[in-house]
Amino acid sequence: GIQVEQSPPDLILQEGANSTLRCNFSDSVNNLQWFHQNPWGQLINLFYIPSGTKQNGRLSATTVATERYSLLYISSSQTTDSGVYFCAVEYNFNKFYFGSGTKLNVKP
Amino acid sequence: DAGVIQSPRHEVTEMGQEVTLRCKPISGHDYLFWYRQTMMRGLELLIYFNNNVPIDDSGMPEDRFSAKMPNASFSTLKIQPSEPRDSAVYFCASRRLAGRETGELFFGEGSRLTVL
Numbered sequence: 001g002i003q004v005e006q007s008p009p010d011l012i013l014q015e016g017a018n019s020t021l022r023c024n025f026s027d028s029v030n031n032l033q034w035f036h037q038n039p040w041g042q043l044i045n046l047f048y049i050p051s052g053t054k055q056n057g058r059l060s061a062t063t064v065a066t067e068r069y070s071l072l073y074i075s076s077s078q079t080t081d082s083g084v085y086f087c088a089v090e091y092n093f094n095k096f097y098f099g100s101g102t103k104l105n106v107k108p
Numbered sequence: 109d110a111g112v113i114q115s116p117r118h119e120v121t122e123m124g125q126e127v128t129l130r131c132k133p134i135s136g137h138d139y140l141f142w143y144r145q146t147m148m149r150g151l152e153l154l155i156y157f158n159n160n161v162p163i164d165d166s167g168m169p170e171d172r173f174s175a176k177m178p179n180a181s182f183s184t185l186k187i188q189p190s191e192p193r194d195s196a197v198y199f200c201a202s203r204r205l206a207g208r209e210t211g212e213l214f215f216g217e218g219s220r221l222t223v224l
Binding site for chain 1: 139141150151153156158163164197199210211212213214215217218220
């Protein structure tokens with residue numbers, strides 16, 4: 001199967017700080033998504049980004065498929081950004097493999 | 109459009125009881141997925157359907173688990189009999205691959221199951 005590794009596993013930020021989360025995958029993939037699991041357990045779509053760069057407000061993401069990694073940038077972090085960020089790759093058709101996540105805690 | 113809707117949000121039951129979890133996918137989505145999330149194993153795919161037909165159930169842990177999709181707007185995941193090790197959050201997700209859709213995966217809010 002495919003290995004999906006996320007780093008760092010844990011991250012503590014002061015409100016207003018910037019951060020970069022990384023997702024490495026061990027083989028070519030068809031699709032890649034970033035999710036935010038908030039403290040209530042909801043999985044919220046952030047980006048569908050098999051390649052290239054996208055931005056949505058304070059968040060942006062870049063996937064370099066040929067080098068098998070994706071980055072999620074969070075700027076001017078807020079306490080509401082706290083939670084776990086997951087990267088998920090579609091390796092086999094309809095089989096999404098999730099990383100173990102980056103747990104982010106933004107302190108006021 | 110409403111998102112993926114799951115019920116119940118929380119279920120507490122005793123070992124040996126039957127548990128039924130329900131899901132309504134996003135209207136127009138042709139794929140439906142059941143996932144399970146635990147601390148030890150993370151998010152795991154249990155089964156997925158295409159146009160109401162089960163396609164891959166290789167992730168279903170054992171015969172105590174069954175899933176059905178009688179129509180395009182409803183699916184159930186049943187555990188009978190339930191065991192404490194089934195305690196987890198069960199997520200339903202859907203996507204649309206027909207036409208020019210990107211196939212983005214959307215999740216429901218999950219059903220947190222506790223088996224005592």
